[in-house]
Amino acid sequence: MSQQAHPTPQHTEAAEANEPETPHLDFEGTTPYEDYVRADVLTHLQQTLSDDPGEMVFLVTTQVMELWFTVIVHEWETAARALRSDDVPTAVAALKRSVRELQALNASWKPLAALTPAQFNSYRGALGEGSGFQSAMYRRMEFLLGDKSASMLVPHRGAPRVHAELEKALHEPSLYDEVLRLLARRGHAIPDAVLHRDVSLRHEPSEEVEAVWAALYSGDPDDELARLGEALTDVAELVWRWRNDHLVATRRAMGAKLGTGGSAGVAWLEKRARKNVFPELWTARSHV
Numbered sequence: 001m002s003q004q005a006h007p008t009p010q011h012t013e014a015a016e017a018n019e020p021e022t023p024h025l026d027f028e029g030t031t032p033y034e035d036y037v038r039a040d041v042l043t044h045l046q047q048t049l050s051d052d053p054g055e056m057v058f059l060v061t062t063q064v065m066e067l068w069f070t071v072i073v074h075e076w077e078t079a080a081r082a083l084r085s086d087d088v089p090t091a092v093a094a095l096k097r098s099v100r101e102l103q104a105l106n107a108s109w110k111p112l113a114a115l116t117p118a119q120f121n122s123y124r125g126a127l128g129e130g131s132g133f134q135s136a137m138y139r140r141m142e143f144l145l146g147d148k149s150a151s152m153l154v155p156h157r158g159a160p161r162v163h164a165e166l167e168k169a170l171h172e173p174s175l176y177d178e179v180l181r182l183l184a185r186r187g188h189a190i191p192d193a194v195l196h197r198d199v200s201l202r203h204e205p206s207e208e209v210e211a212v213w214a215a216l217y218s219g220d221p222d223d224e225l226a227r228l229g230e231a232l233t234d235v236a237e238l239v240w241r242w243r244n245d246h247l248v249a250t251r252r253a254m255g256a257k258l259g260t261g262g263s264a265g266v267a268w269l270e271k272r273a274r275k276n277v278f279p280e281l282w283t284a285r286s287h288v
């Protein structure tokens with residue numbers, strides 16, 4: 001037998017000295033990774049309600065989307081705060097991060113996009129009256145976009161923390177309110193009725209606001225406010241895409257049946273998907 005086949009202890013030590021350090025294995029309690037990520041909690045939240053093997057990906061996709069909603073709400077709240085203190089670069093950076101996150105959110109439709117009615121039926125009954133319509137984090141996204149509605153708090157009366165968070169979001173100016181207030185502070189003719197509106201109600205499109213965006217889009221494209229407008233348009237487009245992907249997945253999975261949440265299903269979602277996010281940013285384009 002050669003020396004090479006049976007290395008001496010000296011040889012082994014020399015070889016190990018050249019090896020990259022391996023990660024640490026010994027920890028007093030739980031790992032620092034677990035303490036930060038809470039993976040043990042996160043990966044034990046998948047309590048399926050049926051025996052169907054396809055239900056797991058439905059539940060996890062929904063949970064993944066809830067996590068993305070949470071990140072996106074965080075970004076838009078950061079952007080709204082920055083706008084309130086006239087810090088447009090910080091707001092645009094947060095909006096741009098949210099654009100990447102919305103793309104990741106939308107990509108998570110993939111595993112559910114081709115669900116057949118038979119596959120969905122295998123666990124649909126187990127969902128009872130459960131519906132994404134009852135997602136409080138999605139509602140916070142809509143509130144930040146300016147689509148406020150007090151009635152959307154009603155389903156959450158039984159969950160005090162969720163209800164309190166939604167109620168606070170209802171009465172705070174939306175991201176779009178903060179954008180329009182900033183435009184006014186920068187000398188643009190945003191009407192008083194828009195600036196002093198009851199922020200707990202839905203933002204209604206205004207011709208004067210449309211004219212301000214049209215003027216901004218007709219000017220220098222590198223202007224800070226024009227760039228803000230484009231970041232908001234990216235956000236609006238991706239939210240619209242999420243709604244449409246949801247609509248198509250629903251149409252494939254259940255046709256024209258009623259929704260588990262009690263709505264008319266596809267017909268109701270079609271109406272929701274037709275709504276424009278930041279409406280004047282779209283209509284202004286006809287006047288540039």
Ligand code: HEM
Nearest residue numbers: 062065131132133138249250253259260261262263265272
């Ligand atoms: C392919 C599977 C899915 C089907 C068939 C489906 C079906 C529906 C239907 C019919 C509605 C209308 C309300 C109702 O009556 O239930 C709805 C609303 C909703 N769903 Fe889904 N859904 C699916 C997947 C998801 C996923 C994965 C999410 C992620 C969280 C989600 C989030 C929502 C939200 C947020 C609403 C409310 C939309 C709004 O208020 O405009 N859905 N869904």
